[in-house]
Amino acid sequence: MKTKKGEKEKLRSVILEKAIAYLKKHGQGGSGTEHIMKYMGLTRGALYSHFHSKADLFAQAVCYDLAKLEDSLLMRFQRDGDDAIKKIIEDHLSESSLYNVETSCAFTSLSTDMQRSDEEYRSQYEKYMDRIYALFARALKDQFPNDTEFQSHEKALNLYSGLVGTLTMARTMSDPKKAKEILESGKKFLISQFMKN
Incomplete structure (x- = not known):
């Protein structure tokens, strides 16, 4: 019996929601297909009816x-x-983001796996990155109206990359005190650099 189109799309969204949470926690290398399917309660056939690989x-x-x-x-x-x-x-640099890996930024959790993806997939990720940087650039242009478009773009690159890098480094710390120190230092620095006084 065929699944209705609407039901199939709904199931696909559920799979993607569960898959991204699992992948953020375990990474692509630590996420065997069998483990992912078990986590999502799916059979191999159900999974591959939605995805090629x-x-x-x-x-x-x-x-x-x-x-x-x-x-x-x-x-x-x-x-x-x-x-x-x-x-x-x-x-982004909160204690909640530090520990709730499954619900936080994909760039922070999966950038290395994304970098290892095939070129066709990497080009898709880069399109999102470009649009996200553009959102920050527009907001920064409002903060600093005398900046040129290029200056706003450069600030956006540094701001969002700084958010991702700071959280990534904090997560590498086994000592919670050191992790929080990295977060607080990064937070203070980024606010001082990218917010009007």
Whole structure:
């Protein structure tokens, strides 16, 4: 019996939600197909009726998550206005983000796996990266209206890369005190650099 199109799309979204959470925690290398299927309660047939391969599942799960991130950032910039950048920095470098790996930024958890992906998949990730950097660049242009477009773009590269790098380094620390020190230092520095006084 065939699954209706709407039901298939709904199931696909559920699979992607569960897959990205699992992948963020275990990485692509530590996520055998059998483990992923068991975690999601799916059979091999059900999984491969939606995805061509494990690499395809990984890529689609990452793109699904990056699309959600892009929408979330757009909403926050619209909703929070001049305070958006500060709030995003505080949230990204929070203790919650440090420990809740499954729900945090895909770039922080999976950038190495993304870098090892096939070129066709990497080009998809880069399109999301370009749009996310552009969102930050527009917000930074509002913060610093005298900057050129290029200066806003450069600041956006440094700000978002700084958020990802700071959280990544904090997560490498086995000592919670050191991890929190990295977060707090990064938070203070980024706010001082990218928010108007």
